Amino acid sequence: MTSHFLLSLVAVVGGIAVALQAQLMGLLDRQLGTVESVFITYGSGGLLIGLIILFMRGGNLTLWHSVPWYALFSGVIGLVIVAAIGFSAPRLGLVTAFTIMVAAQFIVGAFLDHYGFLGAEVRQLNLEKIAGMLTVLVGVWLTVRS
Structure with a gap:
């Protein structure tokens, strides 16, 4: 392993x-x-x-x-x-582009994991993951506005 x-x-x-x-x-x-x-x-x-x-x-x-x-x-x-x-x-800029892309990946990834779409192993969305995604979205907002 x-x-x-x-x-x-x-x-x-x-x-x-x-x-x-x-x-x-x-x-x-x-x-x-x-x-x-x-x-x-x-x-x-x-x-x-x-x-x-x-x-x-x-x-x-x-x-x-x-x-x-x-x-x-x-x-x-x-x-x-x-x-x-x-x-x-x-x-x-690299930071802004990647921040937006990573946020989009997190959101889509959470959806794919939660429902097991496209062969993903089911990993339930929980409060910690939601809090993490909200934190990333705050990061996007801070990055884009600067």
């Missing part, structure tokens, strides 16, 4: 990567445009993961048909995420 510390460390590394990617995508967006920025981001990432899959000799790709059909839209949703970050971060 993976330790909570290791999982937290992976999340921290992911958070750092998102901030760095947003800044770099902002540079691309301002000089080339949003669509071009997304193309370069997905193209370079696609090339790298393609090489990794080749090295792994296909991995589990042959099992793609066994996943729920709606899971195959994750790449399309990823395009929306990448475009939203690339477009909003240089215009709002």
Whole structure:
């Protein structure tokens, strides 16, 4: 079983990567445009993961048909995420853009967890989680108004 510390460390590394990617995508967006920025981001990432899959000799790709059909839209949703970050971060600033995005993630995540939608394990919404989300919304308000 993976330790909570290791999982937290992976999340921290992911958070750092998102901030760095947003800044770099902002540079691309301002000089080339949003669509071009997304193309370069997905193209370079696609090339790298393609090489990794080749090295792994296909991995589990042959099992793609066994996943729920709606899971195959994750790449399309990823395009929306990448475009939203690339477009909003240089215009709002990283802190404001991420604060808004994280708040939206919390709200949608709480809904998905509470009802178990899209294969999520059911995790009931409770007063502590609601208080946490309200605190985040106060943070959004403070960040956006400054």
